[in-house]
Amino acid sequence: MGNASSMLTQYDIEEVQEHCNNLFSQQEIVSLYQRFCQLDRNSKGFISADEFLSVPEFSVNPISQRLLKMVDGLNFKDFVAFLSAFSAKASIQQKIELIFKVYDLDSNGKVTFNDILEVLRDLTGSFMSEKQREQVLSHVLEEAGYTSTSALLLDDFIKILGNSDLKMEVEVPVD
Incomplete structure (x- = not known):
């Protein structure tokens, strides 16, 4: 999971699910991983502030600078944990x-x-x-x-x- 270009194993998927309190299905984790890899343009294993700003909806958000402080440098597991607050299943x-x-x-x-x-x-x-x-x-x-x-x-x-x-x-x- 450290290398963004590698594939997720079943173990990785289950580990990420557990890390985000099972708020995402296995299919959603795989989809989020694909998006993470697209954002991680240099395959560093984390997403930089500049890479987050490449998402149009994020860059035009009036509080994007605040959010950037929270998301800059997130690895995949923490990326999913951050997004879990936006899940329909989140409390x-x-x-x-x-x-x-x-x-x-x-x-x-x-x-x-x-x-x-x-x-x-x-x-x-x-x-x-x-x-x-x-x-x-x-x-x-x-x-x-x-x-x-x-x-x-x-x-x-x-x-x-x-x-x-x-x-x-x-x-x-x-x-």
Whole structure:
């Protein structure tokens, strides 16, 4: 599995399935491996940030720079584990954990007002003024029982988003 040009064995497929909590079928793992090999243009066994940016849907995503920090240098097993949060079978908690990582800019286990504000800047661009972003964010936090000085933990994200219907799904084409 280290060499991207090698073929997956049944053992490799089962190992990857186990690593991603069986959220993908064996056929999906094989399909993801083919895509991984296409992205790993130099057959290094991992995908670089530049290779991820070759995916049009990824490169135009307003938070792609944040995601790049999470995916740069992933080997196949970790690539599938990352994508597992986008599986239709992934739990709401798995999806929220990924969202939390996107917002936790410094990976300290806490999301601050400024962390969220920075993501909002990426998402809204010039469509909102800084003052509007701050007002909206303050209002949303207040509605959820927090203030602009609160540091949100993963449990807080789960509490806030746990009952929402998050649609974060990517269909894996199977040949």
